[in-house]
Amino acid sequence: MMNSKQETIVQNTLPLVAENLSKIIDKFYQILLDENPALKNVFNSTNQKTGLQSKSLANAIAVFAMNYNNLNAIQDMIRQIAHKHCSVGVTAEQYTIVGTTLLAAIDNILGDIVTEEIRDAWAAFYWTFADILIKTERELYLNTPTLNKNQFKSFKIVNKIAEAINVFSLYLKPEDGCLYDFKPGQYVSLKVKLGEYEQIRQYSLSDIQNQEYIRITIKREENYDSDSMAVSNYIYDNLAVGDTLDISAPYGTFVLNPSPSNITFISAGVGITPVMSMLKTLMHNQGKQKVNFIYLAENSEHHVFKQELKSIQGLNLNKFIYYRSPLVNDVINQDYNYVNFDFNDLQKYASQDMEYYVCASDSIVNKINATLTSLGIDKNKIHDEIFQPDGWIIN
Numbered sequence: 001m002m003n004s005k006q007e008t009i010v011q012n013t014l015p016l017v018a019e020n021l022s023k024i025i026d027k028f029y030q031i032l033l034d035e036n037p038a039l040k041n042v043f044n045s046t047n048q049k050t051g052l053q054s055k056s057l058a059n060a061i062a063v064f065a066m067n068y069n070n071l072n073a074i075q076d077m078i079r080q081i082a083h084k085h086c087s088v089g090v091t092a093e094q095y096t097i098v099g100t101t102l103l104a105a106i107d108n109i110l111g112d113i114v115t116e117e118i119r120d121a122w123a124a125f126y127w128t129f130a131d132i133l134i135k136t137e138r139e140l141y142l143n144t145p146t147l148n149k150n151q152f153k154s155f156k157i158v159n160k161i162a163e164a165i166n167v168f169s170l171y172l173k174p175e176d177g178c179l180y181d182f183k184p185g186q187y188v189s190l191k192v193k194l195g196e197y198e199q200i201r202q203y204s205l206s207d208i209q210n211q212e213y214i215r216i217t218i219k220r221e222e223n224y225d226s227d228s229m230a231v232s233n234y235i236y237d238n239l240a241v242g243d244t245l246d247i248s249a250p251y252g253t254f255v256l257n258p259s260p261s262n263i264t265f266i267s268a269g270v271g272i273t274p275v276m277s278m279l280k281t282l283m284h285n286q287g288k289q290k291v292n293f294i295y296l297a298e299n300s301e302h303h304v305f306k307q308e309l310k311s312i313q314g315l316n317l318n319k320f321i322y323y324r325s326p327l328v329n330d331v332i333n334q335d336y337n338y339v340n341f342d343f344n345d346l347q348k349y350a351s352q353d354m355e356y357y358v359c360a361s362d363s364i365v366n367k368i369n370a371t372l373t374s375l376g377i378d379k380n381k382i383h384d385e386i387f388q389p390d391g392w393i394i395n
């Protein structure tokens with residue numbers, strides 16, 4: 001914990017650190033991965049190259065610095081980071097390496113300005129944040145079933161089927177016979193060895209909880225770096241029924257609120273995966289609430305779970321399928337309902353008694369959030385997932 005003198009030092013030096021934060025974080029990752037190459041097995045190399053992980057960490061630090069005296073305001077961010085950490089197997093011991101490296105990066109970028117007193121104050125700041133995450137992660141690990149020491153276990157692929165162009169599902173059974181319980185909307189991490197290092201990626205569980213298998217549904221990346229194979233392509237090209245994959249326990253905070261309020265699901269492309277699990281769960285539980293299901297796709301060839309969606313009955317459900325460019329043979333009100341989604345259409349679905357669950361690309365999710373809040377929807381009723389590290393824009 002920081003003492004009051006350290007708090008004052010952190011607040012006084014915050015503008016300087018904030019101004020240089022992206023340089024500090026880039027230096028941090030450079031030192032961390034150079035000095036601890038084994039961590040290349042844990043960090044997503046694409047998020048390193050694109051800078052998305054650096055941005056997410058820098059923004060999380062800035063948000064924490066502005067809110068550590070009001071932790072309630074940042075509970076969602078803390079839980080989300082902790083869930084991601086547990087899904088990749090972060091340990092309490094690794095916080096020491098990360099803390100030492102972060103301070104080394106601050107020293108490196110800010111130079112002589114960093115006196116011993118300033119360094120100690122930022123070390124105390126780091127450990128305030130770290131202790132909260134470690135405690136949250138310890139509780140999460142205690143509540144997950146026993147895995148091997150790296151928090152992964154082996155699953156066998158029992159089915160692999162095409163769902164749409166470039167999208168396929170894997171049905172997976174644990175080799176030890178023990179399936180985990182999960183909440184609809186959660187994801188698992190999976191690990192594959194690509195070249196010298198392992199790579200971890202997250203995939204949402206796309207089916208309802210059952211006693212037989214878990215299902216994940218993957219979109220293959222078409223354009224990927226030539227020097228590093230995309231995990232989705234690796235799995236598509238190289239793994240078949242009978243092969244195994246190392247998979248984490250389920251994690252994630254984008255989950256169906258158990259309250260029986262009316263619901264609007266909005267998803268696009270492969271973003272349908274977590275909401276499909278939510279929708280099937282509602283059907284299974286014979287939910288009585290009103291459910292709107294809005295889905296955006298290019299056309300019928302890219303419409304993920306097209307047939308499965310048709311089989312969902314028995315709910316007070318309205319489906320609104322939008323195609324951006326329908327094919328000549330796509331039939332309106334059979335394959336889809338509308339051409340091209342206009343964000344102003346959200347007016348039709350905006351209602352104070354609705355909870356919203358949104359999963360799509362960063363830009364679509366941001367526009368939906370902005371439109372819904374401008375229509376007076378309480379932010380606490382909008383839940384979203386993007387398939388990349390969060391940017392933590394907290395208003």
Ligand SMILES: Cc1cc2nc3c(=O)[nH]c(=O)nc-3n(C[C@H](O)[C@H](O)[C@H](O)COP(=O)(O)OP(=O)(O)OC[C@H]3O[C@@H](n4cnc5c(N)ncnc54)[C@H](O)[C@@H]3O)c2cc1C
Pocket residue numbers: 046047049050187201202203204205217218219220221223224225228229230231232233252270273274385386387388389
């Ligand atoms: C919580 C969560 C849930 C998810 N659920 C799903 C799901 O259900 N289904 C699903 O398909 N995906 C899901 N994802 C996304 C998934 O984890 C992977 O990110 C995705 O499959 C891409 O990984 P990849 O290794 O195949 O491609 P990557 O190699 O990671 O490439 C991803 C993208 O980055 C681009 N890229 C690569 N290198 C560079 C570079 N140097 N500069 C700029 N751009 C670059 C690539 O062109 C590509 O478009 C989820 C992600 C999260 C965080």
Ligand code: HEM
Pocket residue numbers: 039042043044047048053056057060061080081084085088090091094095096098126129130133388389390
């Ligand atoms: C106070 C200390 C830490 C903070 C503030 C922090 C913050 C974050 C944030 C903001 C994310 C992105 C979450 C998201 O995907 O939305 C993240 C992911 C991650 N963190 Fe941490 N972290 C800390 C410590 C650690 C430690 C000790 C490790 C251990 C090596 C670690 C490893 C990872 C990994 C592997 C990811 C996923 C990276 C990716 O998918 O690109 N973090 N962390």
